[in-house]
Amino acid sequence: MHRVGFLLSDGFQVMALATQSVFEYANATVGDIAANAAEAGTPEAGTLRRAPPFYKLENFSVEGGEVRSSLGMTVGTRPLSARRDIHTWIVAGVNDPLASPAPAELLAFLRKASGRARRIAGICTGGFVLAEAGLLAQRRATTHWAFARAMQQRFPGIHVEDDRIYIVDGPIWTSAGMTAGLDLALAMVEKDLGAEVARSVAHKLVMHQRRSGGQSQHSEMLDLAPKSDRIQDALNYARQHLSRSLSVEELAGTAHLSPRQFSRVFTLETGKSPAKAIEGLRLEAARLMIEQSRHSLDVIARETGFRDRRHMREAFMRGFGLPPQAVRRDARSAG
Structure with missing residues (x-):
């Protein structure tokens, strides 16, 4: 016992x-x-x-x-x-x-x-x-x-x-x-x-996802926490279309603001520029796919909107301090 x-x-x-x-x-x-x-x-x-x-x-x-x-x-x-x-x-x-x-x-x-x-x-x-x-x-x-x-x-x-x-x-x-x-x-x-x-x-216990120890305890969407529905709608749109380039003009259109107004309001409400916030969403989505799927890093980079595998690696090093391969290795060893 x-x-x-x-x-x-x-x-x-x-x-x-x-x-x-x-x-x-x-x-x-x-x-x-x-x-x-x-x-x-x-x-x-x-x-x-x-x-x-x-x-x-x-x-x-x-x-x-x-x-x-x-x-x-x-x-x-x-x-x-x-x-x-x-x-x-x-x-x-x-x-x-x-x-x-x-x-x-x-x-x-x-x-x-x-x-x-x-x-x-x-x-x-x-x-x-x-x-x-x-x-x-x-x-x-x-x-x-x-x-x-x-x-x-x-x-x-x-x-x-x-x-x-x-x-x-x-x-x-x-x-x-x-x-x-x-x-x-x-x-x-x-x-x-x-x-x-x-x-x-x-x-x-109806635990739909058995999380490995290497997974993040943060949520980019919760961290951004915009105050207005229009910025929230733009973020929701971005998260659903991460494979696209997602220009400021495109996001501004979903919020019914000019690109200049959108950038100003977005930064004021979230504390981040649109480009920085979108990179955070891409990183979060890519990390989740790396931990939970067997897709290649090339496929994951493409699906989450990075230019290529090298671009994704650079973003991972900035955001997490380690490359995508290390994230996958940690997830598999902990799971």
């Missing part, structure tokens, strides 16, 4: 508990496999029928008792002194990790646990607790995009990558914010029980 301990503190994000459903349905999936094997009469059926659930989940806090979430909901926890042999520790995040340091007892515990547990994870801003404990020093890590810069400034020894869904660096796992914790938990299930079980869990 693989024991998973969730470390909660007052003000924890309820979303962290949603990851427990991933392990719950992994247990159910293993049970289904056992039942199917028993029905089929396979040689291992007897063993599978007697096998207990793979995961055992428990909630812990420093002192135990009820812990209040940021929403006000309380959850019962066991004290760290009552812990058993835990294989995976998962630290839940809080809304503001900069408000106060983690308890010294918790940090000391995590330092000791790092030498015993199979892995330790920080969901969302839970990564700050791992950082305070010194577990992220000289490691790659991620966190919620809104706090990535603060993590890098406060802990310069960490290689913070603010554009990742989750990162696995040896026995230390960190995830971006909110729903990215589900992806991290699903990756743990895949590592423990295999890709077939992970796919089944994702299907049961």
Whole structure:
């Protein structure tokens, strides 16, 4: 049995508990496999029928008792002194990790646990607790995009990558914010029980897309956030026609403005020039195709509006600091 301990503190994000459903349905999936094997009469059926659930989940806090979430909901926890042999520790995040340091007892515990547990994870801003404990020093890590810069400034020894869904660096796992914790938990299930079980869990949880750790946690459309419908309509048009050259004149026509007016209003509302924003949309679309499809880089460059493969590579180096081949390699190794 693989024991998973969730470390909660007052003000924890309820979303962290949603990851427990991933392990719950992994247990159910293993049970289904056992039942199917028993029905089929396979040689291992007897063993599978007697096998207990793979995961055992428990909630812990420093002192135990009820812990209040940021929403006000309380959850019962066991004290760290009552812990058993835990294989995976998962630290839940809080809304503001900069408000106060983690308890010294918790940090000391995590330092000791790092030498015993199979892995330790920080969901969302839970990564700050791992950082305070010194577990992220000289490691790659991620966190919620809104706090990535603060993590890098406060802990310069960490290689913070603010554009990742989750990162696995040896026995230390960190995830971006909110729903990215589900992806991290699903990756743990895949590592423990295999890709077939992970796919089944994702299907049961209606996770239409099982995201790899290398995927971006940003959305260019959300970042631009125009204030008027006409600029939003122009962006929607651009995203639907990325394979075209998309001149300012063409985009201005969709917004019913002159090219000069359009450029001025667009920059005022989004903080970027039309050319820079369109390149961001092209990069986002190209990256998604690289991570999720097997199309060649030449085809992807053409479909997303880059002049050619070389032009796309130059844009990737500017935008992400790495070439398209590296993005594909990272996505495949993480998936």
